[in-house]
Amino acid sequence: MPRPKIRLWMSIWMSLLSVVLVTVLSVFFYRAFQTALNERVLLQLTSVKRLKKVQIEAYLNRIWEDFTNEPVDGPNPNSFVIDADQLDTLGRNAGLAFQSPVAGIYDLTPYSDSGALSLLLIRPLDSLQYAVRRHPGAAIQRILLERTGMGESGESYLVGRDYHLRSLSRFFPEQAPYSFRAETEGVKQALAGKQGTGIFPDYRGVMVYSSYQPIQFKHLNWVILSEMDVEEVQAPLLELKRQLVAIVIFVLLLAILISYFMARAFSKPILRMRSHLHDMAAGNYDITISPGKGPKELGALFTALGDLKASIKGAIHFSQQIGQMELSADFEPLGDNDKLGHSLLKMREQLIRYHQLQEQNNLANQKSFLNGQEKERSRLAKELHDGLGPLLTSLKLSIQSTDLPAPRKTQLKQLLDEMIVEVRRMTYDLMPQALLDFGVGKAVVHLTEMVRKSSKLNVHYVNSMKDDDPAGLDTETHINLFRIIQELLNNTLKHAQAENVRLSLTQFDDKVALYYQDDGKGFKLDEVQYGYGLKNIKERVKVFNGYLSIHADEHGTEVEVEIPIKDE
Structure with missing residues (x-):
């Protein structure tokens, strides 16, 4: 399976990175907004609940004070006096268990024919008689139906210990409150004496934000709840979610577009670098590597690649030099x-x-x-x-x-x-026996005399050898110098057409210097083919680690030879 191209890889990864980044930020923002919204709504519901609780308790306290301060024979038609037996009968008929002390406010809603909120106020007059008043809950109902700051779905309602509603449902105003059972999480917590907030289903089975708290007042044991539907509260969240999804899609498309052009911009120098590497791998180092336009880091890569090419090229050139035995090449x-x-x-x-x-x-x-x-x-x-x-x-x-x-x-x-x-x-x-007996200096004297006698060549010889010091030079050096002079004289006689020769031998502490010059026709060094004579001279000088210099022109030939003296 072929691998994806670098442009596709870069586009995919940059798009994924952008989408992941935007998604994470969106989720974080959404969660933060949701948390803030939840806290704000629950705080608002708690404030509403507290206000209504205070209003209800104030109302109950006020009607209790009116009841306790009102004369027995007052104008209220719902007030009457009963004895202890009648009180017991009232309790049995209403299903109430009067607590001691009997004075207080009792909830008659479960025993109301209409199922509407109804209260019973009792206070003792003496040991045998009690003042009793039946009081409707319409005022409490009005307090609960006030929905300021609770939106379209908000409501506050009361629940008794039997988990039945005591106040009207704003969603079902035609039905008796007691016909609804509200055994919800908030009611359970409040009946256990706790107050708090939460998100859970209400008596309708609808998810709501809820703030709950118990109300305990003179034998009354209710739960007050202020709630709003989750659907209404989270409507802005749903709109925000749609907007965030749209933003993510937009960012994805934008990231794909931007990453495509960025991938092209970045992949061009990388592909160019790959082409250079392929050329170098194929042995072509005569390529021009330029950083071109682009980020500084890519320019540094091209510079490093150019240095690598120069290094390899230098190594190849050096290997070619040593392959050609140019062993003095620098590297x-x-x-x-x-x-x-x-x-x-x-x-x-x-x-x-x-x-x-x-x-x-x-x-x-x-x-x-x-x-x-x-x-x-x-x-x-x-x-x-x-x-x-x-x-x-x-x-x-x-x-x-x-x-x-x-x-x-x-x-x-x-x-x-x-x-x-x-x-x-x-x-x-x-x-020559003289060479063995007296050394090269004296032997050359005899040699030059023989040349003068056998030819017309005039040889001027200067002998500066220390022939009286036989330990200065070994026999091989004497013989080698003599043979070189023999070859020089022989070449002059055969080829130079010279008339005069200047010859000198000089012995120093570390070497012997031979100087030879004739006035013959000379020769061109770059054209002459080395014969046996010159070749023999070069080999003899080389064998004895000496120095040889030959200069020739139309005025003659000049030869300088230096043979080192061995350090015994």
């Missing part, structure tokens, strides 16, 4: 955690060590080859000098003692003399 790791950079440096160190070891082995092999070559030359020179030389000399003496014609003898002697000279020259070329 600096980004830090201690740059494992790639440190690995490349270790690789370069290993290659340097391997290259150095290879160079050392090559130099040792070349040096061994040169030493073997010189030993072979020395052996051949010795065999020519000690073997063929004496034989030629003996042959010459034999010819002198033979009985041959004088011209023939002279011819043979000349031929043998030439052979002896050639053998000596070959012996000298292979290994």
Whole structure:
């Protein structure tokens, strides 16, 4: 299953976040408003209930005082005098249980034919007679029907201990109050002597806000309740709920729209960064990474990506350099955690060590080859000098003692003399004895003399060697310097067409310097193909860790060689 694109993800999450945030705020606001409304309504009902309770108690107190202060033979037709037996009969007929003291106000509503509120007032006149008055509850009913501040559904009513209404229901004014039973939570709490507020069904089964409190006055035991329908009270809440739902829907649509454009704005640089990463993963580091427009944090990401690209590109370039054996290339790791950079440096160190070891082995092999070559030359020179030389000399003496014609003898002697000279020259070329006996300085003197005799080349030689100090240079260095001079003179004789050569050997404490200059036709260094002579010179200088400089033009050739003296 394909994953959703980043734009869709961002749109979904931003929309969900907006909806959740608005929903939470709406629920919080709704709950707060509901709590405040509940508290305000219940407080209002409590105030109304208290006012009516006070009014009812004041009215009861006033009629009681009028009753107690009124003469027995007063004008009230509902007042009369009875004896104790008649009082008992009245109580049995009305179903009243008169309490002691008998004086007080009694509720006759349960025994009223109409079911309307009716009161009975009794006070003793003496031990045998009682004043009795039957009093209607119309005034109390008017107090309860006053509905100021109670809305359209508010009402206040009285309930007796038998859970029947004592006052008219404003919803059913044509029916007798006593016909309604109100065994509600508020009535139960009030009959238990408690007062309070709550939300519960009333005697109609309708949910109401209710404030309840008991009324106890001179044998009366009622409950007064002030209530309002939940539906009316919460009508603003329902309207608020509809408005909040509409706001949530509007915010959802707005969030989807805004999140879509924001997702586009944020996803463009991210997609561009993904494209750059794909290019880099494919090995293309010749890309241009620019932060572009957008938040500072995204710009910092593009800057970091550019740094990463530059770092990888630098590492690749460095690896290419060391792959081409450019081991002196500079490279600096980004830090201690740059494992790639440190690995490349270790690789370069290993290659340097391997290259150095290879160079050392090559130099040792070349040096061994040169030493073997010189030993072979020395052996051949010795065999020519000690073997063929004496034989030629003996042959010459034999010819002198033979009985041959004088011209023939002279011819043979000349031929043998030439052979002896050639053998000596070959012996000298292979290994001059002077080189072994007196060192390179003196051996080159003899070499230059031979060159002057055998050619028209004028060699000016300056010898500054310490040949009297044989411990200063080893035999290999003497032989190496002599062979280099031999090659230089040989190249001049073969190719330079020179007339003059300036040659000097100078021994210092740490090196021997060779300077050679001829006035020949020279050559171009970038065009000349190195022959055996120049190649041999370069190899000899390299084997002895020396320095070689060759400068050539139409005025001649100049060569400088420096061979370090070994520190024994």
